[in-house]
Amino acid sequence: MTGLINANPTVYERKERRPRTVPSSTNEDEYSPEAIDQLEVFDHIRDIKDPEHPYSLEELKVITEDAVEVNDKNSHVRVTFTPTVEHCSMATVIGLCIRVKLLRSLPSRYKVDITVAPGTHATEAAVNKQLNDKERVAAHGRKPQPCGDGGGLLLCAGGKPSFYIFQISGLNSNVLSFLLSIQPITLSKKNCQYLVRVSGFLGLITALFVE
């Protein structure tokens, strides 16, 4: 028993990184803003780590370059992601990671829609509604969320470049190794309360489930 929702995910090879082809600027004003394209948006989110595994969302094919739609003229981005399993309770967390990363990376004029790929999740409509309600997104980014049945772990997002993890009891070793893959956990208080500050990690995690 590992306690993970998808214990054995299929891992795919990462796509080769290719430099973005910048259109020749001979006829253009060098100060004119360069349009944001699909690859640029994909580059912002491809390395977000899956909450359960030390793999990136790209390696798990949760997101692909083709799942990113960009309309620079209308300042609109849509990301459609595919959870690894249909009932994955991490879907909201993954969607939030993508949303927060894009909020921080794209110019503020951009409107972003994050949706689960149709037919890939049991509670698709509920996940999509949650991911696109800006008050819910803000609430998830701030408050510790109690986890599911028998949960002993609460995670919450903190200030911008970091997040904190509270009240870890009965910590599952797989989850621990995921956390350690980001940065070693340091004990901050005696009462089983751990505090992890992960600077530079640009994802957002609100909840993990452990047995």
Next chain:
Amino acid sequence: MLASCSGDKTVRIWQQNPSDKLSDPWLCKAILDETHTRTVRSCAWSPSGKLLATASFDATTAIWEQVGDDFECVATLEGHENEVKSVSWNSSGSLLATCSRDKSVWIWEVLPGNEFDCVSVLTGHTQDVKMVQWHPFMDVLFSCGYDNTIKVWADDRDSDDWECLQTLNEANNGHSSTVWALSFNSAGDKMVTCSDDLTLKIWGTDGPMNGDEFAPWRHLCTLSGVHDRTIFSIHWSREGVIASAAADDAIRLFADESDGSVEGPSYKMLLKKEKAHDMDVNAVQWSSKENRLLASASDDGTIKIWELTSLP
């Protein structure tokens, strides 16, 4: 005078500048800070204009009183488990309602000496409640939220507690997604609601407006295709103009054009203001004093004051 609230945890009081109406028409007279510890989501002046209530994501509602040129926090209402999203005074200023992400609506009685007593906790909503609004002159409360419904609440005189009299949901031609806001016309017999489903809906009641007997509300018409993204705010002016604000950065104005026709009311768009702001427009509100002055607030960090120069 205008109050604005923000994700920067402050409330600002703005006043028209009597000496320079052209180049510097509004001045920030006061900044209400160091009280709320998170986003201040909404604020409401009491009917007398003497008190300001502010609802915050820090789970509290603060009551402010003007003392000279300054504003003092005279009461803090605690009780909600998490984010308070909206606050509303009833027409006489004797009751206050608040709602929260904790799915509940609280009714507070305003007592002398700035005391506030919780008289009822209403738990009918199944998801976060986005807005509460009292009827313009009856003690009937309306709430709406993430569960796609609008609920109507009143004091049951027999049991002396508040109860839900009506729920307007998809089955009554209601909204198919989060209902973000609602507003009444000045006669109090019509209500407009706005939603994440990109529609505005007009509701009406035929009942007597004396508060003796409850008259149910029914759907009158739906305005679709008026905004491209979530409609966050709606406000009906005393002159009958509905203003709407949305995540498509636009403001729209609507007015009734039915002239009492038998087919029921129909509304036409008076004005489309694309790119009213650089980002989502979160709120619109008409002035209670100057009929054609509209304030809008946005994620771009600005408040804009608009004047409607002509009515058709």
